Amino acid sequence: MDRKNYPIGAENYTLLQEIGHGSSSTVFRATCEPLLETVAIKVLDFEKNGLDHTAQEAQTMILVDHPNLQMAHCSFVADHYLWIVMPFMAAGSCLHIMKTAFPQGYKEAVIATILRGILRGLEYMHHHGDIHRDVKAGNILVDSNGAITLSDFGVSASLYYGGDRHSGSSFRGTPCWMAPEVIMEQNYGYNFKADIWSFGITALELAHGHAPFSESPPSAVLLMTLQRASPGLDQKGDEKFSKSFREMIAMCLMKDPRERPSAQRLLKHSFFKKARSNDYIVRTIVKGLPTILYQATEIVIREEQSTSNISAWNFDVEDLKTRASQLPRGEASTSGKDQVVVQQRERCEGITEIRSASEEQNTRTYSAKRSAH
Numbered sequence: 001m002d003r004k005n006y007p008i009g010a011e012n013y014t015l016l017q018e019i020g021h022g023s024s025s026t027v028f029r030a031t032c033e034p035l036l037e038t039v040a041i042k043v044l045d046f047e048k049n050g051l052d053h054t055a056q057e058a059q060t061m062i063l064v065d066h067p068n069l070q071m072a073h074c075s076f077v078a079d080h081y082l083w084i085v086m087p088f089m090a091a092g093s094c095l096h097i098m099k100t101a102f103p104q105g106y107k108e109a110v111i112a113t114i115l116r117g118i119l120r121g122l123e124y125m126h127h128h129g130d131i132h133r134d135v136k137a138g139n140i141l142v143d144s145n146g147a148i149t150l151s152d153f154g155v156s157a158s159l160y161y162g163g164d165r166h167s168g169s170s171f172r173g174t175p176c177w178m179a180p181e182v183i184m185e186q187n188y189g190y191n192f193k194a195d196i197w198s199f200g201i202t203a204l205e206l207a208h209g210h211a212p213f214s215e216s217p218p219s220a221v222l223l224m225t226l227q228r229a230s231p232g233l234d235q236k237g238d239e240k241f242s243k244s245f246r247e248m249i250a251m252c253l254m255k256d257p258r259e260r261p262s263a264q265r266l267l268k269h270s271f272f273k274k275a276r277s278n279d280y281i282v283r284t285i286v287k288g289l290p291t292i293l294y295q296a297t298e299i300v301i302r303e304e305q306s307t308s309n310i311s312a313w314n315f316d317v318e319d320l321k322t323r324a325s326q327l328p329r330g331e332a333s334t335s336g337k338d339q340v341v342v343q344q345r346e347r348c349e350g351i352t353e354i355r356s357a358s359e360e361q362n363t364r365t366y367s368a369k370r371s372a373h
């Protein structure tokens with residue numbers, strides 16, 4: 001891969017436009033002046049995110065070397081901020097593109113092409129002992145050549161750091177995409193198979209235009225993930241999708257993580273034979289996007305945020321877990337239980353956070369398992 005020398009220091013970059021922001025950062029389109037090149041710069045606030053956590057995200061991005069993982073050119077400190085300089089992914093995230101141009105979801109060959117890229121990236125991460133922990137359409141980026149990358153390693157768990165990226169004893173994720181064992185914090189299963197669950201939910205998100213339960217508040221989503229049968233391609237209109245797509249999703253969404261395939265095994269599934277080239281992605285989804293995609297999608301995102309007020313979990317996780325642990329495993333809920341669930345007021349959309357005292361223990365268990373191999 002071409003590794004040019006990108007200059008260190010804010011004075012070498014001109015910030016042009018805000019193109020995205022998450023719970024921990026703001027991302028800008030920018031020009032690298034000495035190289036006359038357009039780049040994306042993620043600016044993270046140390047005070048908000050913690051120095052170690054912030055630096056580790058940058059280090060992971062600089063270390064990764066896979067075409068389907070978002071790499072960083074360089075990173076440096078400016079004032080109280082860490083700047084991570086990355087290749088600019090001109091078409092934005094799959095979520096942005098979907099909201100702008102494909103609100104009902106993508107067609108199957110597009111989904112197969114996107115997902116094969118992401119699965120290759122996950123196979124690389126898992127092989128190197130990393131769990132991504134936040135796989136979703138909003139973290140899949142597309143460039144003007146149709147290249148697909150998985151981004152945002154802000155919450156990944158890495159064995160480069162002894163398996164514990166988050167000494168603050170917290171883990172983050174987004175409820176609709178969270179695996180049952182992550183919600184329940186079952187030590188035996190909180191490993192790379194959690195990414196396979198999120199991958200299956202992402203497949204449904206790309207097919208329907210939204211993740212399952214996305215209209216429900218976060219605590220309801222978590223309970224429904226635990227209580228109900230796994231979601232699948234069984235909605236009205238899903239007849240257009242193939243049997244192999246349906247099967248592939250069902251394999252990812254096995255409640256017991258031990259029954260889910262590894263990324264390596266899943267890549268051999270017949271569904272991925274439908275995947276096409278980067279050019280196909282350019283022809284079908286990149287070409288024809290509004291040139292002001294970012295402005296348009298910014299408006300969509302801002303509108304969602306103004307109606308959802310979702311900066312953090314605002315319910316009792318321990319209470320939720322207690323209630324969930326009293327439920328029979330794998331049993332679908334009754335409508336009565338569902339009514340109780342939907343009475344809660346929290347919203348699902350957006351980035352949320354669980355603080356958990358046992359996360360450290362979980363990542364250590366994972367680390368011990370890996371080193372035993």
Ligand SMILES: Nc1ncnc2c1ncn2[C@@H]1O[C@H](COP(=O)(O)OP(=O)(O)OP(=O)(O)O)[C@@H](O)[C@H]1O
Nearest residue numbers: 020021022023024025027040086087088089152351
């Ligand atoms: N390299 C890039 N090129 C173009 N757009 C990007 C790039 N990196 C990020 N973005 C945009 O910025 C948004 C936020 O980026 P990212 O998810 O990395 O931030 P975050 O603060 O870690 O978010 P989260 O709240 O999920 O933790 C993305 O959804 C995407 O739209």
